[in-house]
Each structure stands twice: as structure tokens, then as C-alpha cells.
């Protein structure tokens with residue numbers, strides 16, 4: 001038996017060996033896929049590497065971990081009783097609260113009996129003659145399935161940079177994405193944090209409040225806006241619940257999959273400087289990133305327009321951080337605001353005013369190696385540290401899929417085919433890999449939207465596709481090469497018409513040395529993307545080859 005039960009009865013390795021569908025991953029994507037596909041009368045098995053469900057929210061337990069999309073939005077919309085009954089205590093959900101919600105969903109929809117925990121899928125091989133996938137697990141178990149659904153996540157392969165000497169470090173080290181379940185008490189410790197992306201920005205104020213001294217190593221200064229988290233206003237919650245159905249529907253018609261933010265109608269350069277400042281001030285006071293980026297129509301496509309917003313935030317940083325030299329290191333100058341994931345924080349910049357916090361710029365003087373008690377850059381040594389925390393991110397969007405040996409019998413692995421960057425049709429399927437769907441894969445809006453909405457849209461599309469195949473007697477579906485090529489070209493063209501490619505972000509794989517530079521998410525907006533997926537289906541799955 002390869003499972004440990006966290007709560008309720010989960011599936012075991014001794015159960016059935018053949019399924020209609022195997023789902024890889026028991027996070028928000030995998031759970032909904034199980035629920036939806038089981039609802040079609042299909043036999044489904046979910047394999048999950050963790051000892052509990054939740055994916056991202058199972059692993060990322062670092063201090064201060066919280067979603068940067070508001071909790072009334074960042075939740076499943078498929079069940080009205082669920083969304084009416086669940087109470088989110090705060091404007092933004094904390095990691096423990098979101099994990100509690102996911103576990104509630106697993107119990108409420110009786111999902112656990114088809115989820116096998118502690119089981120990492122390491123291979124998926126399609127047999128063209130039998131028309132089925134064989135999936136192998138780390139424990140050597142093999143199961144077969146007609147269809148395979150990869151719900152393995154976009155930010156699920158934590159990455160510690162390849163620093164020389166890590167094994168010689170005598171203190172403890174952690175990665176935000178593999179946080180110990182029992183938590184870490186930094187009281188009285190000397191701590192080094194490497195990385196200032198969303199995870200670092202959330203965690204740094206919490207560690208600073210506990211540690212004896214915190215040294216932050218920053219490579220790229222990131223833009224961060226105040227989250228303005230607060231207890232959820234009961235009146236706001238009541239109204240939101242009353243309007244839930246309409247709001248969920250409206251969200252489908254927006255670029256980021258989030259309703260409630262009126263679309264901008266003017267460009268930043270069409271208004272006076274005074275008007276712009278007052279708009280940015282209003283958004284800064286309101287909190288949240290979508291609302292800020294929605295100030296004007298052109299912030300993500302016009303450099304001059306973007307400069308006005310970038311400079312506004314730089315000035316805010318300078319006004320918050322008392323030491324001017326520190327403020328200058330923190331003020332981002334090498335990318336337009338919004339082209340790297342815009343962070344949301346609570347007291348991030350304020351933390352640098354504490355006496356026990358120091359900032360080191362490792363852009364100009366990169367980290368060379370980790371030593372027994374600290375770390376070395378080219379020009380200096382830092383430490384001693386009792387603990388080092390890596391907030392260094394993930395092998396994003398392709399990492400989890402490339403770690404699995406996915407191939408058609410006798411053919412090249414998916415990882416080889418993606419050596420020059422991922423290629424998909426609509427982010428849903430990969431040409432040459434029949435009957436394998438990807439949930440929110442590269443080439444879909446995924447990480448540029450409210451993820452749960454994106455998950456539901458993909459899964460519903462897959463469920464409708466399987467129903468269509470059953471109704472028309474098809475057994476195999478595959479993305480055609482020309483359709484895939486055209487889609488990849490479109491994804492690149494859209495990205496190139498924006499400012500996004502100007503940043504060294506994980507959207508282009510820039511955080512992984514040697515990873516090909518390809519813009520991975522689709523930034524043409526959720527609404528247009530969904531319309532495209534719907535019309536492809538309505539036209540008999542245009543661009544896909546269906547066969548018996």
C-alpha cells in the first residue's frame with residue numbers, strides 16, 4: 001500500500017488497475033477534474049505526490065503565505081451551495097484557510113476514495129495499438145487509462161539555485177515551496193532570505209518580526225503594492241453571495257477572469273499628470289493588483305504609459321523606506337510594472353526600516369557560494385546565519401510535466417520535444433500525444449488569470465470533449481501539428497505586442513539557467529481565449545484529429 005491517510009479514506013495501490021481517466025495531481029485542478037469526470041460516469045483515479053490534497057496550498061506553508069486574489073473570487077464556482085455556505089474570514093485567504101477549504105471540498109464531494117496520496121507519477125507512456133496510457137509511479141506501480149489528465153501545476157517544481165557548497169552549510173535551510181509542516185520558529189535566529197518574488201515579499205515581514213537579524217539578498221527589485229488585507233466585511237460578503245452567479249459569469253468576460261473591476265476606457269497619456277496621480281493614489285489606497293493595472297488601457301502595452309505607473313510606485317518606495325540607498329536598491333528600474341508578477345504585500349517596504357533587517361544587492365554582486373556559516377558573493381561574505389531561506393521560485397509551467405517521462409511508445413519524450421520551449425494547442429493538448437489533456441498548460445492564460453476559474457474552464461472543456469467523443473463513437477483525440485504551430489505563433493505574437501517580454505521573468509523561463517526563452521502563458525486575455533476554445537468545440541473540435 002502506498003498511501004497514508006490524512007483524512008477520510010483515500011484510494012490505495014491495491015485497488016483497480018485500469019481506469020477511464022488518470023489524473024496527475026491532487027490540487028485544485030486535479031480535484032475538480034475528478035469531480036467533473038466522475039460525474040460523466042467515468043472511472044477516475046487521481047495520483048498525488050503529497051500526503052494530502054491541495055497542491056500549491058499543501059506545500060507552500062511559509063510564514064505569511066496568502067493568496068493575492070481576493071478570497072470571494074479565488075474559490076470554485078461550480079457549486080452554488082458550496083460558495084454560499086463557505087465563509088472566508090478575510091479579504092485574502094491565508095494558506096491554512098485555503099487548505100481547509102480544499103479539504104472541505106474533498107470531503108463534501110466524496111473525492112478521497114479515488115485519490116491515491118504519496119504517489120508520484122514518474123512515467124506516462126501511450127501505446128498506440130492498445131490506445132491507452134500506462135502510468136508508472138515512483139513505487140513501481142503501473143496502471144492503465146484511456147485518457148490522461150495532467151493537473152500537475154504551473155508552480156509545483158520548487159527550485160533551489162545550483163549554488164556551490166550548499167551541502168556544507170551547518171545551519172538549517174528551507175525552500176518556500178517545501179515548507180516543513182510543523183512550521184519554523186525563527187525567534188532569536190540570524191536568518192538569510194534569498195529571493196524577493198511574491199513568496200519572499202510575503203514572508204520577509206514575518207521572519208523579520210521573529211528573527212534576531214534578517215539579511216535579504218535581492219537580485220531583481222520587484223514592484224509590490226499594498227494588499228490592504230482586512231477581515232471580510234459581512235455586508236460585502238452578503239452582497240457578493242447574492243450576486244455570485246452573475247459575478248462568476250461576468251468574470252468569464254474579463255481579461256484576468258476576475259469581475260468587479262470596471263474596464264479602463266482611457267490611456268494613461270490621455271489624461272493630465274494630476275489626474276493620473278490621483279487615480280494611482282486611489283488604487284494604492286484600495287489595495288490589489290488587478291485594480292491598479294486596470295487604471296488605464298495601455299499600461300501593459302505602452303512603455304511611456306507604463307513609466308507613469310512604475311514611477312508612481314518607485315516614489316512610494318522612496319517615501320516609505322527611510323534609508324535612501326536602501327530605497328534605491330528596492331526601487332525596480334529594469335522592467336515595466338506588471339511585466340513580472342506584480343506582488344501584493346503587507347508592510348514589505350516598511351520592514352526595511354527595522355534595525356534588525358539589512359538588504360544586499362546580489363544583482364551587482366552575485367552569490368557565488370554557500371559556506372559553512374553563511375554565503376559568499378564575489379566581493380563579500382555574509383553571515384553567520386542559523387538559517388537560510390530560499391524564496392527562489394519554481395521551474396514554472398513546464399517543470400512538473402518535464403519531470404515525468406511522457407512519451408508515445410518508442411518515440412521521443414515530451415521533455416525532448418519541448419527542448420526549445422513548450423508547444424501546445426490552446427494549452428490543452430500537445431500534438432503527438434493522443435488522449436493526454438493538460439489543465440492550464442503553457443499556451444493558455446492560466447497564471448495570468450484567476451487560476452481556479454481557468455481550471456474550471458479547462459476541465460469543463462475536457463469533460464465536454466469526452467462527452468462529444470462518447471456520443472460520436474470516437475476513441476482518440478490529438479492536436480494537429482498545423483493547429484498547434486499556428487497557436488504557438490499566435491501566443492508569441494500576442495506576447496510580442498505587449499511589454500511582457502521586456503522582463504526577465506519566470507513567464508519566459510528566465511529564472512532557470514539554460515531554460516529556453518519562450519513566453520509561456522497566453523496574454524491575449526481570458527475572455528477571448530474562452531471564446532476561441534468554445535468555437536473550436538462548436539466546430540467539431542477544429543484543429544484536433546478525432547478517430548475511432
Ligand code: NAP
Nearest residue numbers: 066067068161195196197198199200219220341391392393
Ligand atoms: P519568483 O517570483 O520566481 O521569485 C524568485 C526570487 O528568487 C526572485 O527574486 C529571483 O530573482 C530570486 N532568485 C532566483 N534565483 C536566484 C539566484 N541564483 N540568486 C539570487 N536570487 C535568485 O518565485 P516566488 O516568489 O516563489 O513566486 C512564484 C510565483 O508563485 C509568483 O509569481 C506567483 O505567481 C505565485 N505566488 C503567488 C503568491 C500569492 O498569491 N500571494 C505567493 C507566492 C507565490 P530574479 O527575479 O532576478 O530571478
